[in-house]
Amino acid sequence: MVLLQRPHILLLLIDTHQFLQCWIAFGSANEEGQQQEEFSEELLVKPLPDHKLLAHFHFQSSAPPSTSNGCHHHLFPKAISQLVQKFRVKEMELSFTQGRWNYESWGGFDPISSSNAKPPGVELWAVFDVPQHHIDASWKNLTHTLSGLFCASINFLESTATYSTPEWSFPPASGNVRYGTFPCEAVCTENLTPWLRLLPCRDKAGIALLLDRPSLYRGFYHSQRLHLTSTESSSEGIDSGIILEQTLTVVLQPNSERAIEVHASEKHVQPSWSLSSIFGKQVSGRCVLAKSSSVYLLLDWGLVAELKFPNKENGKSAANGLTSENFWSNPSFELSVNPDRIFLEESSSHSKSLSILYMFQVEKYSESEPFDIGLMWKVPVAWLCQQTPLHASRFFMGSGNERGAIAISLKSTQFTEGFMSANSKDGSCELRVDVFQVVPWYVKVYFHSLRVFVDQQPRAVSDFIEKIHVSPSKDKMSPGVMEVVLKLPCRVNTAALTIEFDKGFLRIDEYPPDANQGFDIPSAIISFPNFHASMVFLEDDSLNRSPLLSKFQEKCPVMSYTEVLLVPLTTPDFSMPYNVSTIKCTVFALYFGSLLNVLQRRVAEEERFLKAKAAKKTGRLPLLLSKLSAKLRGSGINQD
Amino acid sequence: MAETKEKSLSDEKPKPRVRPIVRLGIFLISHSFHVSVVCCTAGVLALFLLPVLAKNTYISENALMPGSASPMLSNQHVSDGNRLVKDLTNPNSKSSETGIESHKIIAQYMLDLGAEVSFHKFHPQMNQFHPLHFFSSPDSGKIQENYSCSSYGINTVGIIRAPHGDGKEAIVLVTPYNALKSGFGEALSLGIAYSVFSLLTQVTWLAKDIIWLVADSQYGEYAAVAAWLREYQTPKFSSLSTPNAEMCPDVNNLFELKGHSISGSKFSNSFRRAGTMASALVLKVRDQNEQFEDTISIYAEASNGQMPNLDLINVVNYLAVHRQGLRVNVEKLWSLLNSSWLKSLGEIFESLAKVAKSLYPKWKFGIPATEYVEGTATLASSLYYQALGVPTGPHGAFRDYQVDAITLEISPKFSLDKVWRNDILLRGGRLIEGVIRSVNNLLEKFHQSFFLYLLTSPSKFVSVGVYMIAFAFLIAPLPMVAASLYVDANSSSNCSKGDSSTPSAITDTDEHSIAIRSWRWLNSAKLVFIVHLWGAIVSLLPYFISQIPDCSPTTSFMIWVLLSILSLLTLNSVLASPLACAKATQEKEWALVKSVTISSVFIGLGLMSVINFATAEIGALLMVPMCLLAQPLKLDVRAGTLRSFCRMICNLVLGHIAFPPAALFLLKGMLDGFGNANVGDFWMWVESLWAWNSATYLFIGMVQLPCWVLCISILFHTC
Numbered sequence A: 001m002v003l004l005q006r007p008h009i010l011l012l013l014i015d016t017h018q019f020l021q022c023w024i025a026f027g028s029a030n031e032e033g034q035q036q037e038e039f040s041e042e043l044l045v046k047p048l049p050d051h052k053l054l055a056h057f058h059f060q061s062s063a064p065p066s067t068s069n070g071c072h073h074h075l076f077p078k079a080i081s082q083l084v085q086k087f088r089v090k091e092m093e094l095s096f097t098q099g100r101w102n103y104e105s106w107g108g109f110d111p112i113s114s115s116n117a118k119p120p121g122v123e124l125w126a127v128f129d130v131p132q133h134h135i136d137a138s139w140k141n142l143t144h145t146l147s148g149l150f151c152a153s154i155n156f157l158e159s160t161a162t163y164s165t166p167e168w169s170f171p172p173a174s175g176n177v178r179y180g181t182f183p184c185e186a187v188c189t190e191n192l193t194p195w196l197r198l199l200p201c202r203d204k205a206g207i208a209l210l211l212d213r214p215s216l217y218r219g220f221y222h223s224q225r226l227h228l229t230s231t232e233s234s235s236e237g238i239d240s241g242i243i244l245e246q247t248l249t250v251v252l253q254p255n256s257e258r259a260i261e262v263h264a265s266e267k268h269v270q271p272s273w274s275l276s277s278i279f280g281k282q283v284s285g286r287c288v289l290a291k292s293s294s295v296y297l298l299l300d301w302g303l304v305a306e307l308k309f310p311n312k313e314n315g316k317s318a319a320n321g322l323t324s325e326n327f328w329s330n331p332s333f334e335l336s337v338n339p340d341r342i343f344l345e346e347s348s349s350h351s352k353s354l355s356i357l358y359m360f361q362v363e364k365y366s367e368s369e370p371f372d373i374g375l376m377w378k379v380p381v382a383w384l385c386q387q388t389p390l391h392a393s394r395f396f397m398g399s400g401n402e403r404g405a406i407a408i409s410l411k412s413t414q415f416t417e418g419f420m421s422a423n424s425k426d427g428s429c430e431l432r433v434d435v436f437q438v439v440p441w442y443v444k445v446y447f448h449s450l451r452v453f454v455d456q457q458p459r460a461v462s463d464f465i466e467k468i469h470v471s472p473s474k475d476k477m478s479p480g481v482m483e484v485v486l487k488l489p490c491r492v493n494t495a496a497l498t499i500e501f502d503k504g505f506l507r508i509d510e511y512p513p514d515a516n517q518g519f520d521i522p523s524a525i526i527s528f529p530n531f532h533a534s535m536v537f538l539e540d541d542s543l544n545r546s547p548l549l550s551k552f553q554e555k556c557p558v559m560s561y562t563e564v565l566l567v568p569l570t571t572p573d574f575s576m577p578y579n580v581s582t583i584k585c586t587v588f589a590l591y592f593g594s595l596l597n598v599l600q601r602r603v604a605e606e607e608r609f610l611k612a613k614a615a616k617k618t619g620r621l622p623l624l625l626s627k628l629s630a631k632l633r634g635s636g637i638n639q640d
Numbered sequence B: 001m002a003e004t005k006e007k008s009l010s011d012e013k014p015k016p017r018v019r020p021i022v023r024l025g026i027f028l029i030s031h032s033f034h035v036s037v038v039c040c041t042a043g044v045l046a047l048f049l050l051p052v053l054a055k056n057t058y059i060s061e062n063a064l065m066p067g068s069a070s071p072m073l074s075n076q077h078v079s080d081g082n083r084l085v086k087d088l089t090n091p092n093s094k095s096s097e098t099g100i101e102s103h104k105i106i107a108q109y110m111l112d113l114g115a116e117v118s119f120h121k122f123h124p125q126m127n128q129f130h131p132l133h134f135f136s137s138p139d140s141g142k143i144q145e146n147y148s149c150s151s152y153g154i155n156t157v158g159i160i161r162a163p164h165g166d167g168k169e170a171i172v173l174v175t176p177y178n179a180l181k182s183g184f185g186e187a188l189s190l191g192i193a194y195s196v197f198s199l200l201t202q203v204t205w206l207a208k209d210i211i212w213l214v215a216d217s218q219y220g221e222y223a224a225v226a227a228w229l230r231e232y233q234t235p236k237f238s239s240l241s242t243p244n245a246e247m248c249p250d251v252n253n254l255f256e257l258k259g260h261s262i263s264g265s266k267f268s269n270s271f272r273r274a275g276t277m278a279s280a281l282v283l284k285v286r287d288q289n290e291q292f293e294d295t296i297s298i299y300a301e302a303s304n305g306q307m308p309n310l311d312l313i314n315v316v317n318y319l320a321v322h323r324q325g326l327r328v329n330v331e332k333l334w335s336l337l338n339s340s341w342l343k344s345l346g347e348i349f350e351s352l353a354k355v356a357k358s359l360y361p362k363w364k365f366g367i368p369a370t371e372y373v374e375g376t377a378t379l380a381s382s383l384y385y386q387a388l389g390v391p392t393g394p395h396g397a398f399r400d401y402q403v404d405a406i407t408l409e410i411s412p413k414f415s416l417d418k419v420w421r422n423d424i425l426l427r428g429g430r431l432i433e434g435v436i437r438s439v440n441n442l443l444e445k446f447h448q449s450f451f452l453y454l455l456t457s458p459s460k461f462v463s464v465g466v467y468m469i470a471f472a473f474l475i476a477p478l479p480m481v482a483a484s485l486y487v488d489a490n491s492s493s494n495c496s497k498g499d500s501s502t503p504s505a506i507t508d509t510d511e512h513s514i515a516i517r518s519w520r521w522l523n524s525a526k527l528v529f530i531v532h533l534w535g536a537i538v539s540l541l542p543y544f545i546s547q548i549p550d551c552s553p554t555t556s557f558m559i560w561v562l563l564s565i566l567s568l569l570t571l572n573s574v575l576a577s578p579l580a581c582a583k584a585t586q587e588k589e590w591a592l593v594k595s596v597t598i599s600s601v602f603i604g605l606g607l608m609s610v611i612n613f614a615t616a617e618i619g620a621l622l623m624v625p626m627c628l629l630a631q632p633l634k635l636d637v638r639a640g641t642l643r644s645f646c647r648m649i650c651n652l653v654l655g656h657i658a659f660p661p662a663a664l665f666l667l668k669g670m671l672d673g674f675g676n677a678n679v680g681d682f683w684m685w686v687e688s689l690w691a692w693n694s695a696t697y698l699f700i701g702m703v704q705l706p707c708w709v710l711c712i713s714i715l716f717h718t719c
Helices: A002-012 A017-026 A078-087 A111-116 A132-150 A153-158 A189-197 A206-210 A213-217 A256-261 A275-279 A301-307 A315-320 A414-423 A547-553 A576-600 A603-615 A620-633 B002-010 B020-030 B032-053 B075-089 B100-112 B184-200 B221-233 B249-261 B310-323 B340-359 B369-388 B418-441 B464-475 B477-494 B511-518 B521-545 B553-583 B589-611 B613-629 B633-639 B642-657 B660-672 B679-691 B695-715
Strands: A038-047 A053-063 A089-098 A121-128 A177-182 A221-232 A240-252 A292-299 A333-335 A341-344 A356-361 A374-377 A390-397 A403-412 A430-439 A443-454 A457-459 A465-471 A480-489 A494-503 A519-521 A525-533 A556-561 A565-567 B116-122 B153-160 B169-177 B209-216 B276-285 B295-299 B327-330 B404-411 B453-457 B460-463
Touching (some): A038 A547, A053 A547, A078 A089, A078 A240, A089 A132, A111 A240, A111 A547, A121 A153, A132 A177, A206 A292, A213 A240, A275 A374, A292 A301, A403 A430, A403 A443, A430 A494, A443 A480, A480 A494, A620 B020, B032 B340, B184 B209, B184 B418, B276 B418, B310 B404, B310 B418, B327 B369, B404 B418, B464 B613, B477 B613, B642 B695
Parallel strands (some): B295 B327
Antiparallel strands (some): A038 A053, A053 A240, A089 A121, A089 A221, A221 A240, A341 A356, A430 A480, A430 A525, A443 A457
C-alpha cells in the first residue's frame, strides 16, 4: 500500500522531502495513508540596481490527495479545493498586476522575473482535465467563480471573443489550455483582501503581517499571483492533491522622502532600508500554522561581483563552511541582523560570479522581539541585472483611423552579447524566440502582411520563421491568434516583425462606456525556450528544502511580456440614435402628410376650378398673390 | 427642372397648380438679382457680426479638472531648473561647433532624474513638392537623397514612465533648442521644462508617461519635431536607401562618450517609445519683450486649418489667467486694431445693442466697441492662418498624427535679475504642470469640445454652427443666379419661336435645332472644363520649374507666368477653337458661360468649405461678387447708364483684386506696407504653400484662377 502510493506522492510533494521521509517512517502508524496539509510562508528581498527594492512574498499551501477527508480541510482554503474539484482544473494561474515590470533595470533572466513579471491587469490561464467539448463551458464557469472570489471583472473573459486557445507556444503546452487577459482591470486592495483570505493566518500573523496596504500600493510594481496545480490520484480522479502557490511581488522605493532631500552628494549611494521602513510594520513571529517561515535576502550575482568580497577567490571553500563571517561583514554594506544561513549559488551559466542568499528564520522572533532586517549601504555601488537575451518592445505604426501596423522589435541586450558568443564557438548557433500574440477581432490583422527585418534588412519570412500557427479572428466571435517560432542567428542585433491591420467598426452597443479612450491590445508573450532561468543553491542538507528555493530550481523558460497597446478606433457620435430617430420621424411625417394630401385631392374638381380662374386671369403676379392670400386665409377658398 | 417649370408657367394653358416649394424656387430665380444682393450683404454682415455672436469658452470635459489640485512645483525644482539654465548659458558649453556638449548636458540632467534618455539623430528633410501627396498621410517611404555627415540634427528625448500607469498613453512636452546659437529664451524654456520634469519624476499621480523632447532646431523647429514623430509613428526598419548615419565619426564620438560617462542602463542608443500620444505641448520663451506684463501666446493652427480640441486651449487659458496671473494672447492682425472704420462699426453695434436692451432688457448681445475691434482683429488672424493652411508652429507636426497639440510662447517682461528669472520659472513651470496634470486626468482622448471653431479672444470662440451662416449666405445666390442666367439665355433665344421648347411638348418643325439649342450649354461647359484643366496644369507647373537649378524667385515666377499663358493659348487652339468659332456668333453666349462658371465656383467653394473652411470663406468673399457682377464691358459701354457704369467700375476693380498674385500683393501691403513688396514674393508664398501640403494651393490653382480667367473672358467678350 505504501509502496503503491509512493510514486505519486513524490510527484505531488517534491518540495517536502523531509516530511515525506517522516511520513514514510511513521507510515505504518498512519493506517489511512494521510498526508498532512502544509503551509509555508517566505519572503525574498532583493535590492535592484535603480535604487529600488524587490519584495517577493511566497505562500504555499498544499493539500494531499485524500478520499477520507472528503471536502474538509485543515489549512487549505476550501474555496480553491471546491473550485478545483468542480471544474477539474489541472493547472491554473491568475495574476493581478498594476504597473509595468521594467525588464531593462530589474532584469528578466532570473526565476523571479520570468515567472512573476506579468502584464498589467488580469491574466488568467487554465488547463482543464475534461473532454475537449466541455472545456469552454468549464472556462466560462471558472471565470465567473473567480470573478466572484476575487472581486474582479474576470467574468468579461467569459466571452469567446476575449480568450484564446494557444496551440503550442504557451508554456504549459497542451491542447486543453485556455488563455485570456483583461488589461484594463484596475487592481487594488479589494482584490488583495480575498487573496489574503486564502492564507491560514490571513494577514494577522507571520510574514503576511508586513502587507501594509498603503505602502504596497505606493510601489512601482505590484503583482499578486495565484498558481495552483492539482495532481490527480489514481483512483477515479475524484480527489486530488493540490498545491496552491500564492505570490505577491512588489517593487518599492525605500525611504523615498529622504531621497529627495539627499540630492546631489549621495545620489549614487543605494538607499539603506529596513523592513520596518519599507512596510511600516515588523514581523512578530511566524504564523503558527506554517511549517516554515523564513525571510531571504538575495544579492544578485552582478551585485556580488561588484561588492568584491574579501575572500572572493576562495568562494567555493567559503560555501562549504557557511559560517564565514566575511559574507555579512562587508566593507560596502552592513546587515542589521546576522543571517541564520548563507547559500551560495551552485553553478551558473555565467562564470563571473555567484549569487548569494542570506536566510533568516522568523521562528526565533516573537512579539517582544520583532524581526526586522535592515541593509545599510556604505559605498556607492552600481550593477546590472541580467536581461533577457533580446529586449522586446511592441508599438503601433501608422496614423489615422483606417489602418496601421503592429511592430514587435527585438534588440539584443549588450548584457547577453558576451554570453552568446561564449556559448557559440561555431558560427551556426541559433536563438529560438517564440512569439505569442492575441489580437481582438476589431483589429483585423492581415497575416499575409507579416514581414521580418533582421539587422535592418528586410528578409524573407521563410528564412527565419520555423513554425507559425495562425487562427484568424472571427467578427464578434473569436480573437486572432498568432504563434510564431523564430530562429534567429545568435549574433543578431535587431530584429523586427511587422504585421498590418485594418481597424474594424463596432456596433453602437458594443462600445464600452469610455469608448473614446481606445481599445486595448493585450501583451504579446516573447519566450526563449532555449534559455532557462533557474537558480540552484548549495544546501548542506536537502531535508529542509524550502518551497521558494525549490521553485527557483525549476527550469522555466525565460519569458517576457510586451507593452499593452492602445488602439484608437473610430467612435460614432453617441447622440446619433437620437438624431436618426428624429430624422426618421420627420421623414415619416412628410411622407404620410403628402400621401394623405394626394389621397383626398379631387383632381377633376381642381382642374375645373383652375379653368374658371384662367378665364378671368389678369397676370401672373396677381394670380400668385391671390393664391398666396388664399393660402394665408386657410383652406376657405377650396370650400366655396 | 426649374426651367421647364418656368416655361410651363408662362404657358397659356391652365395647368394644375404648382407645388409651393417649386413656386418659391421660381420666385427666387426670377428675382435673383435682389436675392443675391440681399444674400451677399447678409453674408458680409454676418461675418462682421461674428465677434458679437462669439460665446465664452467653457471646459467641456469634466475629467480635466484644471486647477483643482494645488501646484506642487516648489522652489527646489525651480533652482534645479536654474542650474540647467546656468550650465547651458555657460560659455564653456558652447565651445564645440556642433553643439554636442549642450546636448550631453541636457541628457546628463535627464539621467540624473532617473529618466530614460535617448538621442535621436535625423537628417533634415527638405519639404518637396509632390503633386500627388496632398491629403495623403505622412509616410516614411520617401526615398531620401544622399546626406552628408555634417548635416544632421540631434533630438534629446527623455521619458518618465508613470510608476502606476500601464504605459498605454503618453504626454509630450517639446522644447525647441538650437545648441549652436541659442538665445537666453531657449535656455529658459529648457529650464522650465526641466523643473517640471524633475517634479514629475517624483509625483505619484502620474498615469501617463511623459516624453520630453528637446528638439534640435538648427534646421527649423518643425523639421526636428516632424522627424522625431516620423520615427515614432512610422519607423523604417530597413536602412538600405540611406547611408548609415553611424558611419559618421562625429555621431559615433558622441555616443561613445555617453556610454562611458554614464553607468546604468537608462541610456540607450536605440529609439525609445512610450504609448499612444494623448496630447503635446510645445514650450517656447521669447527672448525679449517690451510689454509690461508677462504674457503667454497660444498658437494652435495646424496644417490646412486644423485646430486642436478647444478644451486644450481652455485649460491653458484657465490656468494661465486664473492660477498663474499670466496674460493670454492669441494671434491678432495688429493693423486692424487701429482702423477707424472697424471702431465705428463696433460703436454702431454697441448702440444697436443698447437700443435693443432698452426695448427688452433680456437682450444682452452687445459688446463694447474696443472689445469688438480686438475680437475682429483676432478673428481675422484666425481666419487668415487657417486659410493659409500652414502650421503656425512645431505643434502642426502632431496634428498630422491626430494628436492635439499647441505651442505656448511665454514672453516675459524683460529684466536680468535672478528674482525675475525664478519667478518666470516658477509660474511657467506651474502652468505646464497644471496642464499636464489635467491631461493626465483624462480617461479618454480629447473629444468633448469643439474641433471646428474660430477664436475671437483666448476665452471666446465662434463654433462651426455660427460661422457657417455667413458662408452659406455668401454662396446661396450662386445656384439661383446660375439658374436664372440659364433660363434667360435659353428663353431669350426661344422668344422668337414663341413656342414651348420643352422636350415633352415638341410640336412643330425644327426639332433638330431645338435639340441643339437645349444642349448649347455643353459648349460653355467645355470652355469651363478647358479652363479648369488649364488650372490643373498651371498648378502642376511649379513642380517642374522648381527642378531648374539656380533660379531666383522672380525669374521662376516669370517662367511660370509665361508657361501658363503659353499653355492656355495652346489648349485653346487645340481643344476649343473649332466649335468656339462656330458658336461665337451666338448672342447671349456669355450668359451661358457665366452660368456654368458660377455653378463650377459653387461646387468648388462647397467642396473647399469641407476641407478648409477659412479658405473657402475668404475665397467666397473675393469670388462671389466677381462672378455675380461679371458682364461684358461692351454691353455696359453700350448701355451708358449710371448703373452700368458703376458695374463696369466694380468689374474692373474686382477683376484686379481677385487675381491671386494681386490679392496677395494687396494683403501683404496691408499687413506690412507696400514698400518691400516684390514680384518674387508670390513665388515664395506659393512655394511655402506646397511645401506644407496646403489645400489652399489647390484651391487657388484649380478654383480661383480658372474662375478669374473665365470672368475676365466674360468681361472682354465680344458680343
